[in-house]
Amino acid sequence: MAKSAVVVGAGVAGVATALGLRRAGWKVTVLERRREAERYGAAFGIHPTAQAALERLGAGEHFHAGAVPYRGARIRRPDGTVLASLPLERIERKAGRPELLVSRPRLLDALFEALDRAGDVALEFGRTASDVRALRERHDLVVGADGIGSAVRRECFGERSRQRRVGTVAWIGIADFESPVHGETWGAGRFFGLTPIEPGRTNWYATASGVTAPEELRELFAGWHDPIPRILSRTDPDTWLRYEMRHLHPALPSFVAAGDRTRGGVALVGDAAHAMTPNLGQGACTALLDAEALARACATADVPAALPTALRAYDRERRRAAQRVAFGSRTLHRFMATRHPGLRNSLVRLLP
Ligand SMILES: Cc1cc2nc3c(=O)[nH]c(=O)nc-3n(C[C@H](O)[C@H](O)[C@H](O)COP(=O)(O)OP(=O)(O)OC[C@H]3O[C@@H](n4cnc5c(N)ncnc54)[C@H](O)[C@@H]3O)c2cc1C
Missing domain, CATH: 3.50.50.60 (FAD/NAD(P)-binding domain)
Incomplete structure (x- = not known):
């Protein structure tokens, strides 16, 4: 049986x-x-x-x-200068297929x-x-x-x-346009990520501690490189997910x-x-x-x-x-x- x-x-x-x-x-x-x-x-x-x-x-x-x-994702500073590459090309070389x-x-x-x-x-x-x-x-x-x-x-x-809880709040969402850059941007105590998800759209995530409202998130990333402020101003906060990292x-x-x-x-x-x-x-x-x-x-x-x-x-x-x-x-x-x-x-x- x-x-x-x-x-x-x-x-x-x-x-x-x-x-x-x-x-x-x-x-x-x-x-x-x-x-x-x-x-x-x-x-x-x-x-x-x-x-x-x-x-x-x-x-x-x-x-x-x-x-x-x-492919082609970089780690950047908030002003957009590149610090390093994410190891995607190495993964692809080693496995013979991409992430x-x-x-x-x-x-x-x-x-x-x-x-x-x-x-x-x-x-x-x-x-x-x-x-x-x-x-x-x-x-x-x-x-x-x-x-x-x-x-x-x-x-x-x-x-x-x-x-x-690890003391960090993550916000995630999807924007209806394609970002010209992908990867992560690291600031002091906060970071922002941009990845492809499907043609014409961009997946994003942002983390910071103590942020409780979408407006605060927009302010926190206002001076960061393009398209981060655009992503936050052109997506509807009702579609954002807020999540306590645990x-x-x-x-x-x-x-x-x-x-x-x-x-x-x-x-x-x-x-x-x-x-x-x-x-x-x-x-x-x-x-x-x-x-x-x-x-x-x-x-x-x-x-x-x-x-x-x-x-x-x-x-x-x-x-x-x-x-x-x-x-x-x-x-x-x-x-x-x-x-x-x-x-x-x-x-x-x-x-x-
Ligand atoms: C911001 C963020 C980004 C992430 N990015 C990535 C990424 O890039 N790559 C990646 O690999 N992962 C990522 N993850 C992690 C990923 O979401 C999960 O770790 C993964 O999906 C494992 O899911 P799971 O099925 O174990 O649990 P869950 O998805 O939590 O599913 C558990 C299910 O069990 C049900 N359930 C719970 N209790 C009961 C019960 N008593 N009886 C019946 N049903 C019950 C729930 O309703 C739920 O449907 C990310 C997570 C977050 C928050």
Whole structure:
């Protein structure tokens, strides 16, 4: 009989895991507390390793149709002078393909389309999972893909690792014109990012501490190089997203809990396992790598007794790797957010 999994959460990590498990022959149910799939979100950078994971999950074709390459991005000072290049050309040389950018809705569409093709997955929207113990009694595997505030993590791994604010507010949005420049501009205690997202549009993000209203954000970046003030004055603040940057701290000692004869096993994926600051642009990438690795490990567990070994293999493959990325992202956040940019800028200029 097919093994059964319940995936809590239908974000990038949850839909990708459901897809991988279904393709591995599992019976899959997805519980999502929202009434429908979210249609908001700006651009995600998708590294070549995560692109390959999407292809292995069977979602490559639709993903590639909605993605654009990210090249030629620079780190600048607020006056526009270039400090350094983002390492995109190096990534492309090494991997043989470029970093790609895709909007969150398009990435989710590609995953949902592949899930639909895989067939026979019970997608239950408007269902908040609260009783994880009952889910474990009914399924061989419970996947916590329920984001940074994960109820599955809280119930199965305790509250020591929990979401913490890092003291920075991020604003994100999309402008209806193409920026002539891409990359990041670093000032004292604040920065602004510009990336392609689709022809004719520009994805932007800005961070600063203590900003509570769009007008304050416009004032803060008023003297910065073109097109930053134009982007802020020509986009409707009602379309901007405001977000308190948070991460999971301290790092979890395990992403998995073994089951027994009465309870299924548990695995955490994505932000539930290792939510990180967005500075390295790796949140969606690591979620996709988790999903593909968990599904691959579970594909080898053809009887429930083999599942603990599969879960340990998943934990070995993904925990340290994802936590290293999270640590790097937090360190980069501190470096970028410094109020004393002189030393930071000198260090950045030394980079190859
Ligand atoms: C400003 C910003 C920029 C970013 N840029 C990038 C980038 O460039 N590249 C990149 O890779 N990543 C980026 N990220 C990170 C990325 O958004 C996430 O890290 C990634 O999408 C992982 O998502 P997830 O599925 O684990 O969690 P989520 O997207 O949070 O999904 C969790 C889902 O679980 C549901 N849920 C929660 N609790 C329950 C419950 N009890 N029962 C049922 N359902 C529940 C939620 O409703 C939600 O749909 C960025 C983030 C921000 C904020």
